[in-house]
Amino acid sequence: MVEERIRGLFAGVGAEGQVHAVPVPAGGAGAGSAGAGPGGREVAVGADDPVPIASISKVLLVLEFARQVVAGQLDPRERVRVAAADRLGGWGTAGCLDDVELSLRDLAYFAMSVSDNSAADLLLARVGLDTVRLLTKELGLNRTRIVGGPRALLESMLSEVGARDEREFALRYPALPDDRKRRLAVLDPRRTTASTPREITRLLHLVWTDAAGPPQACALVRDLMSCQVFRHRLVSGFPDDVTVAAKTGTLPGLHMEAGVVRYPDGEQYAVAVFARTRDLAASRATVDATLGGAARVAIDFLRGTGAGTSH
Template structure:
């Protein structure tokens, strides 16, 4: 077995396993090949000249995804080789491309399972040895030889002892200070697909050693992906975990962070695979109910009851909290087309525009339409103004007709106890609710062109593509440039999002996340939605239809 190395201390576990005879112990004749550059490391591994190597953490991702025009060459990470490194890691999202199977390559991991185990056992023993600080001087003496790093041992010893200096008078020593966490950068789910700690577990079940002083569990090791690792070539058919239970488990771990109830529906349209977590329970839709309102508007247009060019007079009484129409209404006589009202409702979730459109469509008509589509759980009962007043414990009959300025004063004067009791009642009442599964069902009908006709469905999607709010939710952690047609909703303890994600290669993902009575801060709820979305995106990009 040829092991490629770069003349950096990162190669130490491989070099020490070779020098201490651990490879030989497990039946591996090891040859160390010092390479001139990281490019050479990558290329010789891809071509098979070297069978194993250490790499900067970004390289296997770039190779697997074929970034920046490079050939797609799938790789897997069986083990985090060490936690040292010299790179600066920037907080950038990975720009993902399609992953193609290298069908003509027989995976090394499939062909030689005993070899893989031996490869992992040897540097594992070497790592246990060099994790002990008292052995670091021996390590520095060996890896500094001309065949490896080729430098005076004292230059490397300080770093190997974990000594660091900020340059401003602060200095210290911690052998673990180089640990970095990819989960901080929103890349954990992708890392879980490429990093295979399961191979490590198979190889060294009887040799495990958590290291000096700080036990690291398997899950923590996966979460704490470091800068430099050991990689093996493997085809995608052998590498990608196809069991959708993996995605479900990731989502179930995220839900408790909202500190309340949450329901999730995810569906890959092209393959029909889906994940449903609490998806048959009804949740307050909040402003996501503007999607079924929009659907009914299009059905009424098809029936000749209205046109998107029809103009509607907007009066001061039409201005409700949570809108921008008040900025346009500087005097009597403002008229807006239904098309413009839809734009306001879908782009900035304007409540005034939504209530005007709901007045045109009729709440009972929207609910009846959803039932005719087989989506019985979706019901629209109140205007947004009624919902806002109900959640604050104010009677619509008494306060619904107040001028906007006075209404805002009344809302601001509601005491905390009244608001809390009203919120409890708001979450119990089954009005303006839907299950995540049925909301996803509505998205699927829109995507498939089943709402009126293909042209009408495409118009609805275009309105949803131009949402100007909710960037921290479904789109929040997706690769830059990913197209998302979605609608958010927020009220009381609910932070929601529902939308269609356009995947690389032309596939589509439907995602609905509803929450209820959530106690976590709004920013944390949004982050959970973003992580659910990213986990789903990564899973289906690497497990597309038919694979």
């Protein structure tokens, strides 16, 4: 069975995996249902088990931003200053040494292209946390929970470790026993921003069929997801002529990515892949590559080019 093959891929790199993949019809609003594909076609491995989604939640944030822009509630050219107090470390403005000024739409670009945490936090402050939460309900994502932006998750980790800032956290965290690390709220789907693989592919399906909001808003999200620079996970599993628009997420011991894979023949597939490792390293090249490999196995099956049967 295709599910057993996928489980074997993850086991081979010391991880447990969750996967959901479904076909996504081309076309405008309402094209197809946002569940399994035609005839119930899907590949599901732990697809309904809750999991922290980390930066994958930025897809919802940027979708709500795009909807507000189209509705005339926000001016995408509005200027925002990213100052020292806003920096969280990492890519984009989050790692800048000096203050940066840019537009709301550029915050959205950085949040999606390089998973800029400072950009995402400032955009969330402008869009509204409660509004993003309401969006999940409107889209029928009833098992998706947004507890806050990147800063809220970071502050949760600092508090649990007893660190005053990121520098102190970096000193204290490695010395913690693994069982203490695994009890951190950010790794518990009951206490952090979380969803299920099936609900994440539902979100992507809705965005790709213009059913998550006005067509212009959905198009902006698709365009920004296609700008992601990281190519070590989903992209690594597919040939060069296959395009992937996606969003990564990473936590200690959790590697994840969700996106839409489009083939030259026009067929496209929404896929969400999550891997939980026994160790808590944030970087594992073999695990990252397995996310792409598992997605490829699932989509090959849906295209009729792989072995096994789905359920």
